[in-house]
Amino acid sequence: xxxxxxxxxxxxxxxxxxxxxxxxxxxxxxxxxxxxxxxxxxxxxxxxxxxxxxxxxxxxxxxxxxxxxxxxxxxxxxxxxxxxxxxxxxxxxxxxxxxxxxxxxxxxxxxxxxxxxxxxxxxxxxxxxxxxxxxxxxxxxxxxxxxxxxxxxxxxxxxxxxxxxxxxxxxxxxxxxxxxxxxxxxxxxxxxxxxxxxxxxxxxxxxxxxxxxxxxxxxxxxxxxxxxxxxxxx
Amino acid sequence: xxxxxxxxxxxxxxxxxxxxxxxxxxxxxxxxxxxxxxxxxxxxxxxxxxxxxxxxxxxxxxxxxxxxxxxxxxxxxxxxxxxxxxxxxxxxxxxxxxxxxxxxxxxxxxxxxxxxxxxxxxxxxxxxxxxxxxxxxxxxxxxxxxxxxxxxxxxxxxxxxxxxxxxxxxxxxxxxxxxxxxxxxxxxxxxxxxxxxxxxxxxxxxxxxxxxxxxxxxxxxxxxxxxxxxxxxxxxxxxxxxxxxxxxxxxxxxxxxxxxxxxxxxxxxxxxxxxxxxxxxxxxxxxxxxxxxxxxxxxxxxxxxxxxxxxxxxxxxxxxxxxxxxxxxxxxxxxxxxxxxxxxxxxxxxxxxxxxxxxxxxxxxxxxxxxxxxxxxxxxxxxxxxxxx
Numbered sequence: 001x002x003x004x005x006x007x008x009x010x011x012x013x014x015x016x017x018x019x020x021x022x023x024x025x026x027x028x029x030x031x032x033x034x035x036x037x038x039x040x041x042x043x044x045x046x047x048x049x050x051x052x053x054x055x056x057x058x059x060x061x062x063x064x065x066x067x068x069x070x071x072x073x074x075x076x077x078x079x080x081x082x083x084x085x086x087x088x089x090x091x092x093x094x095x096x097x098x099x100x101x102x103x104x105x106x107x108x109x110x111x112x113x114x115x116x117x118x119x120x121x122x123x124x125x126x127x128x129x130x131x132x133x134x135x136x137x138x139x140x141x142x143x144x145x146x147x148x149x150x151x152x153x154x155x156x157x158x159x160x161x162x163x164x165x166x167x168x169x170x171x172x173x174x175x176x177x178x179x180x181x182x183x184x185x186x187x188x189x190x191x192x193x194x195x196x197x198x199x200x201x202x203x204x205x206x207x208x209x210x211x212x213x214x215x216x217x218x219x220x221x222x223x224x225x226x227x228x229x230x231x232x233x234x
Numbered sequence: 235x236x237x238x239x240x241x242x243x244x245x246x247x248x249x250x251x252x253x254x255x256x257x258x259x260x261x262x263x264x265x266x267x268x269x270x271x272x273x274x275x276x277x278x279x280x281x282x283x284x285x286x287x288x289x290x291x292x293x294x295x296x297x298x299x300x301x302x303x304x305x306x307x308x309x310x311x312x313x314x315x316x317x318x319x320x321x322x323x324x325x326x327x328x329x330x331x332x333x334x335x336x337x338x339x340x341x342x343x344x345x346x347x348x349x350x351x352x353x354x355x356x357x358x359x360x361x362x363x364x365x366x367x368x369x370x371x372x373x374x375x376x377x378x379x380x381x382x383x384x385x386x387x388x389x390x391x392x393x394x395x396x397x398x399x400x401x402x403x404x405x406x407x408x409x410x411x412x413x414x415x416x417x418x419x420x421x422x423x424x425x426x427x428x429x430x431x432x433x434x435x436x437x438x439x440x441x442x443x444x445x446x447x448x449x450x451x452x453x454x455x456x457x458x459x460x461x462x463x464x465x466x467x468x469x470x471x472x473x474x475x476x477x478x479x480x481x482x483x484x485x486x487x488x489x490x491x492x493x494x495x496x497x498x499x500x501x502x503x504x505x506x507x508x509x510x511x512x513x514x515x516x517x518x519x520x521x522x523x524x525x526x527x528x529x530x531x532x533x534x535x536x537x538x539x540x541x542x543x544x545x546x547x548x549x550x551x552x553x554x555x556x557x558x559x560x561x562x563x564x565x566x567x568x569x570x571x572x573x574x575x576x577x578x579x580x581x582x583x584x585x586x587x588x589x590x591x592x593x594x595x596x597x598x599x600x601x602x603x604x605x606x607x608x609x610x611x612x613x614x615x616x617x618x619x620x621x622x623x
Contacts, residue, residue: 058531058615079535086533097528097619101243111532113237158532 004067005166005198006032006055011064013050013221024050026221027064032214034165037192037199039212046218048202049170055200056089056168057081069165086114090159090197094171096151098143104154105130105139108161115162129157133187149180156187160197167191169201173208185211241546244522252550255514259554259598260561262507263591267562268569269500270587273493275580276485284415287347288455289481290445290462293472296484299441300471308445311461313453318343319442321428325388325401327378334374336388336421338428338442347448351416356382356407365427367406373418375408377570382407396431403427415478417580446478504594511602515547519606526610527618540611547603548596555595559588 008030014023024047032038040048053059054066057073066073069088076084090111091097098107108126117125130136133153143151152172159167169188173181189211191197201212209215210229217224245252290308292298305317318340326333341362345351354372360382361367370380380386387400395401403423410418432440449458459475466473519526526539534542563583570581 053616056531079537082530082533082535082538085531089533091531093619097524097531099240099525099528101247102240106239110237110240110529114533162533 003034004031005034005069007067009065011061011066013061024221028223030223034198035196036214037212039209039215040200040202041209041215042218047221048218052168052170052202057085086111088164088166090164090167092155092159092169092172094174096155098151098154100143103140103142107154108158111162125161129161133157148176149183152184165198167197167199171202241549244546245550251514255511255550256554258507258510259551260558262503263555263558263595264561265503266500267559267583267587267591269496271581271583272578273496275578276493284478286449287478288447288475289478290473290475293474299443301441302439308462311458313450313458314447315450316343316346316448318347318446320444321442323390324392325390327388334419338425339422340425344422347446348416350412351409352412353407354410361406364404364406365424366402366404368403368421368423369407369409370405370421371418372408372410380405393432396434508598508601511551511598515602515606518546519543519609523618526613527615530615536611540607543610544603544607548599551595551599555592559591
């Protein structure tokens with residue numbers, strides 16, 4: 001369990017807006033071990049979401065080396081990166097990001113379309129993932145027929161449907177009430193504990209961060225302090 | 235891989251928008267099929283014309299008759315194998331809207347000069363035996379439910395009948411031509427019946443409007459035409475001898491630039507539909523940009539999401555196009571019952587027209603989906619997700 005799932009060396013990311021160059025990540029060095037639950041904290045603009053996007057291969061670093069799940073992302077072409085993402089990463093977004101015209105089970109099945117599974121197998125996998133998040137009885141419901149907490153649990157089911165090693169969660173409890181937020185955090189802790197998923201969760205909420213094993217602080221694009229907790233509270 | 239379910243659901247998400255776009259395609263493709271079929275009908279005579287057939291008509295006008303004794307003299311011209319005369323009769327069945335082409339002719343010579351006329355019901359022998367006999371194209375037989383042996387009274391706007399109000403004919407046979415030089419809505423009847431009926435009124439044998447000549451194998455077409463025209467250069471009635479294609483072309487040119495005009499209208503309609511579809515697909519992309527971002531985050535490739543947008547456009551346009559084709563084909567019997575059937579007897583929404591229309595629908599789908607597909611391909615997932623969050 002001591003292999004690095006994420007290793008960043010001198011990662012730099014800048015954006016140019018209205019002619020002004022903004023450095024979001026400034027030579028970041030970071031290492032995150034496989035099988036751990038990390039919370040990424042920091043003030044707005046500290047580069048949390050940018051780092052999450054880089055780790056997930058949704059964006060590319062300007063400089064530096066980034067290895068995730070054993071792959072140097074800079075070396076992958078667009079198509080290879082998409083395939084790598086499909087196989088290795090599950091995303092959970094603050095706004096859930098479910099496809100509104102698809103039912104819960106169809107949303108969970110969506111990433112499985114990229115797998116070699118046949119239709120029946122896809123449905124079986126999707127139903128299993130929904131069962132894991134306790135929503136098998138809501139399989140036929142459309143996102144607009146679900147509560148925010150249920151939507152986020154469907155999004156988590158979608159994130160684990162392909163059995164990825166890494167789950168990236170961007171403010172997963174940001175749009176939820178306290179009770180739903182607890183359910184989602186419980187779920188993430190379970191996925192880490194029972195299924196050994198590596199989880200990197202961006203959050204502003206110290207209470208949510210408490211559920212992680214390690215809390216990594218970012219400040220002005222650089223690594224701040226790292227807090228280690230004995231075990232995730234379930 | 236693209237989820238067809240997702241494609242279908244997204245199209246159904248905006249039912250009114252999709253329905254209106256499909257309706258515009260149905261109307262446009264229907265119109266296009268009709269216009270092309272009309273052009274094909276107008277030009278079918280030219281397309282089906284045979285190289286070994288010539289047509290002789292009055293040099294003054296098609297409406298001026300030629301003497302019957304011209305036939306024997308023309309038969310002596312080297313290179314002429316067979317001759318048949320055709321006289322326009324201008325009759326309709328029961329009421330003027332049931333108008334179709336009908337000609338008085340010689341039964342034996344007709345099949346010598348037009349071997350492509352194939353009898354599918356009844357027999358030529360029956361026709362020869364029956365002075366009032368006639369052969370009719372399968373299309374009019376089908377349209378008016380005529381059967382072999384049935385008596386059909388016709389009213390001619392040009393030649394009043396010798397007695398009563400109508401000319402009576404017996405359907406001796408039904409034909410189906412093997413080329414488009416002869417249309418399927420024509421009737422041919424015995425010259426003898428026509429001559430005997432008309433003679434008392436005019437006090438002499440009627441003339442004929444045209445002679446169709448079949449050339450002997452190896453005959454010099456130009457030389458035959460030159461000699462025939464030269465024979466009657468000084469009268470009594472000057473003639474024009476032309477190829478069958480040139481003869482048919484005069485009917486096309488009589489209509490001026492109508493075929494060109496029709497195809498111009500069709501092209502205009504096509505462009506208008508394509509623009510409407512482009513607009514629909516741009517709106518669809520705007521709605522689904524966020525979904526595209528999600529799909530890319532899940533691992534769908536740039537090409538995959540481009541294909542997803544393109545397939546929506548293709549699905550929409552092909553559905554509308556195929557419905558338009560079906561409407562054009564399905565409405566054909568109805569259109570043929572009206573005045574259009576009389577004006578354009580060769581009107582037929584052919585397989586070729588349907589394939590062209592379906593292909594154009596697909597092409598519109600590709601054009602309409604191109605920009606959204608390109609935009610989806612280029613869109614970065616982070617930008618798509620950020621734009622909504």
